[in-house]
Amino acid sequence: MHAPRTCFAAGSGSTALSRWLSFSRTAALTSALALLLTACGGGGGGGFNPAAAGSVTPGSSSTGNSSGNNTAPPTPVYSIGNGSGTGYTDGVIDASKTTLQAAETATLRVNIVDQFNNPPATDLVVTFSSTCTSDGLASFGDVTQVARGLFSVTYTNKGCDKAADVVTALLVTNNKQATVTLKMVGPDVISVSFVSATFTQLALAGIGGNETSELIFQVSGPQAVPVVGKTVNFSVNTQVGGASILSGRQSAVTDQAGQVHTIITSGTIAGPVNVRAVEQSTGKQGISPDIVISTGIADADRFSMTLGPHNPGLAWNTDAVTVNINIIASDIFGNNPTDGTRVSFVSSESGNITNSCLLTDGACSATWRSSASRPLDMRATVMAYTSGAEHFTDNNGNGVYDSTDTTFKDLGEAYADENENGQYDVGEYFVDTNKNGVRDPGNNLWDGPCLSKVDSRAVCTGNSTVTISGSQVIVMSRSDVRIKTLGTFPDPALGTIISVTKGGYADLGGMYLEDGNTNADILGGNPLPNQSTVVFSIEGDSLSLKGISSYTISDGISPESSPPLGVSIFADSGAVSGTTGVLRMTVTAPGLTTQFTWSVKIP
């Protein structure tokens, strides 16, 4: 029953009033009644048309309030439903379809009318809600107002497991509602896929590391809608080493997101395992990536440190020249140490270095930047270190240090070999693991994780961890050039003339260059800066160079890090005897070009 329609259909204000009064049971209706009386009594606003109403006597002043007999336009009383005019149905949402398969969409419409079945004079707000959309298993599109009072929204079933979903449209201004019930048809299982694992590497059982990982799989229907309430069974692809699904977690039922969770526990043998998830009703299955089971502890011989360039140009007199440092660490099996293992760095002689980095997938990186102060030899030893295990020779191949394994590398406290003499010297930086203020040598015991639960023969008399390290030298090469080794070249300072016979060659080679820093000579001299170039050229009639005549200085810490320099001078067979020329070597280093010359003569 709709109040305005009652008013017009009654044909008389007093009849309408009596009918309205029969519905009046509350004080709340009193104000509505007053409004109705105003409307039926001849107010001109709000779309009310006295002439169309017919039974109302509007008098001669049907518009405006110019007469004292007229009252203000009626306050609109809005309702929400669908349709218009006599086709208006109150309280019901119009739906383009009321049965929706997973991933299907329906268009929902509601219409707002005032007490005269006319569109509202102002914009109103309508909101839509339902249980499935609240659960994230259905969704509404944007609410659009097609015309004033006519609202439209799309509804998509995203795999809701409810048999039906009641959608409610709320007219915010007065809390009136319209509803429709949509029948949900659950999706078929199309796929089972791996989503995530809390850990993709696990410690061997019993060594105190992380031994479990929670895995999530997704069961999906058409267009990736989640499939709710399906049973999924889990298994491990190999029985080797005792890796297994945690008891009680061998099966699970998909949640509102279509997801299932399970937990794998590690066994006592290292290696990769996979978890298989099979949806029970369809047999559809998914498989996890490798979950690697290992000690998770870096092996001293598997701690690899690289950096580059070793001989950066300009670092000797310029701050913030950078060198990239990379760490790759592995356990005794070559597998990753535990993600998040911290690697620390020190550059005790010169420059600035990243404090530490955390291993991810066995690797992490740091940066060294040139800065004062600088040693006279312009060579800085940088060290990386972490907690790990001493390397041993695994005689019986069980991955465990045991009584049959007699050889291991006993490590003293890690130190930076600043003077590059291959041994610790007092004053060199060291990692004082036992905090006793002195650098201790090895303890003659194998230090590493106790694997007695993996193999009862394990020997665990040493410490469970030891500091393992790597170090590299950075050379702050200068750009000035010295010839370190002449090879078969004559000394250009002596003025020796290179003789090339007509139709023949003079082959010169074996030359090495070094930078101008004599303080490094005790260590073999410093190389030229990385990427410096050396180019030979020849001047003179009938003279030419054959073969390779230009070189680039390699990455390295010694003059011999780059290949030896050489050149082949050719004299034409028809050359005039006595012709002379000049062999020129041009060395281009950052900010400086240097030339060396030799006289050449065709006898």
Ligand SMILES: [Ca+2]
């Ligand atoms: Ca062994």
Ligand SMILES: [Ca+2]
């Ligand atoms: Ca030791």
Ligand SMILES: [Ca+2]
């Ligand atoms: Ca030393």
Ligand SMILES: [Ca+2]
């Ligand atoms: Ca110590």
